[in-house]
Amino acid sequence: MKYELQPTLPPPANTIGAIGWARKHLFNGPLNSIATVLLAWLAFTILAPVVQWVLIDANWTGTARESCTDGGACWVFIGQRIDQFLYGFYPDSETWRLDLAFFLLLGLILWLAIPKLPAKGIAALITLVIYPVIAFFLLTGGSFGLEAVDTHQWGGLSLTLVLAVVGMVASLPIGVLLALGRQSDMPIVKSLSVVYIEIWRGVPLITVLFMASVMLPLFFPEGMTFDKLLRALIGITMFQSAYMAEVVRGGLQAIPKGQYEAADALGLGYWQKMILIILPQALKMMIPGIVNTFIALFKDTSLVLIIGLFDLLAIVQAATNDPKWIGYATEGYVFVAFVFWIFCFSMSRYSQHLEKRLHTGHGNRA
């Protein structure tokens, strides 16, 4: 008697491939089957008209509202206005300066974000110290042979980015200092930090902006006007740094006490202890919190529309009030939502990637 191993049969056709997957995940029981069918039907009834409106029936080319005849979305409106949505009222001949500033920033961020590129320290230094100066001169002009562009001509997506980037870059260091101040043993520093944080966290951003634009000018002597954008920037930064401080404090408190004691035992001073031991560990853990705050800040920038600054949302709203384009507000808002989503989603994805890569070692991950 000979025992021979039969060749292995392939698994039954209905357990592999797409069908197998569907059987296992979507139809593995009567309840799940019903749920699958119901949800598929729901998704179809909701998505089909949306796709129809956004893509199939939409008009893409043309120059006036007469081109929009198919009954779907009128993307012609966005196309005709796209320069204004991106650059605001910035003079046409000068928009390259906004492009340059944007791509410089993008380049620097990529340099910082791609792990393989060398000299991160220099990149960080350029981004935080040199770049703001370059961007300031590029955007405002008035020197180096560049035409001066008043801030009331700024607008659209570029203004939104200015507000968000300045808010983020300025609020992080202030937030770290405030958080350290709140943890401090020195009573005056501690109470000042606590008062600052609690006051700014206790008022809504819209109130801060409103105070900055409506009440503040009343306290200045007449004729002395303070740039409206600057007022908004200061308001946003002060507000945001209070939130940032609380995020950083969370990170500081999560560091085991042993780390503090070990640093003390090594004879490190306060700043050495913080900069060399505590903050590097704490900042890693705070990434989700910080990015969360950044995303919130990015979306909050649209509140400046109530003080008459034309950020992306405000400029689209103004465009929908153009008598030539009345009635295309939906397209405008969909466009704004899409742009905001792209920025916020990329920030969120990058932070997830960063968390994985830095692998903080304090997480619950096995």
Add this chain to the structure above:
Amino acid sequence: MMLKKTLLASATLSLTMATFAAQAAGTLDAVKERGYVQCGVTSGVPGFSVPDQDGNWVGLDVDVCRAVAAASLGDASKVKFTPLNAKERFTALASGEIDVLSRVTTWTLTRDTQLGINFAGVNYYDGQGFMVKKDLGLKSVKELDGATICVQSGTTTELNMADYFRTHGLEHTPVVFDTNEQAATAFDTGRCDAFTTDLSQAYGLRTRMNDPSSVVALPEVISKEPLGPVVRQGDDQWFNIVKWSLSAMLNAEELGVTSANADEMKASSENPSIKRLLGGEQGLAEGMGISDDWAYQIVKQVGNYGESFARNVGKDSPQDIDRGLNNLWNNGGIMYAPPIR
């Protein structure tokens, strides 16, 4: 309690504003030194002030600012527009952030007397009106007895309508919506017999209805909303410049001077009124401290009131608003400017 707080707040505000008003003199000098007029506008009301495709501000209110710039600086393009919301508009004027406020602002007693500001005239007589479908064949609001009427909730519009119908002993069923747009859409889809709001807005909303030509406004206007440019109190020279810039536009229309024929009229017209308007008489503008050809510059660069109206809200615009009350006094309206002499 709420009322008390509001009163206190507005008292503080008017007090602060009054202090500012006292130092307001010299706006013209400041404007000349700066090289442009600062003008407060809305952040987008169709036909009144809205940025166009190329980012230029256009509209009836915008034209007033351009006229002031043409009169005081000789160049209608020398204006810096500051978009303001309804709440910050008077503060911006009082603090000197703007020189003229031209932002669909209704002239009322409280505003004129308590906020340290002056209304320099009326550039648009607005008022609440009713829109109905043409095929109903209605001729008057009085025929709307028992009608359902779409209206925005929580506004004076709703109250005005209730008052009007009560005074005239008529029945009506208001159907309220959160925004004017929703009310207009509901009317368009047949939810109501009529739709009411301020007429300047009603015409704008009409353009987005399915068949704008099938919708008409009834002749009755049930509330008074005179809209006009505003300046700080305490600088009579600047007040005069704004007031007369508006008057020059009206006088130009009355005399038939347009941006197209201004040069020809200036060169050859024998009509003494036209001559005076276009700078033919020396020293006429001395009291305002501006150049004698101020009105010529306004008409040449901005146009007369009729042109501005037609271009922004009237027959050459999508809104196609009827001149109605805003017609000249000798043409059935109430637009009447004092003579330039």
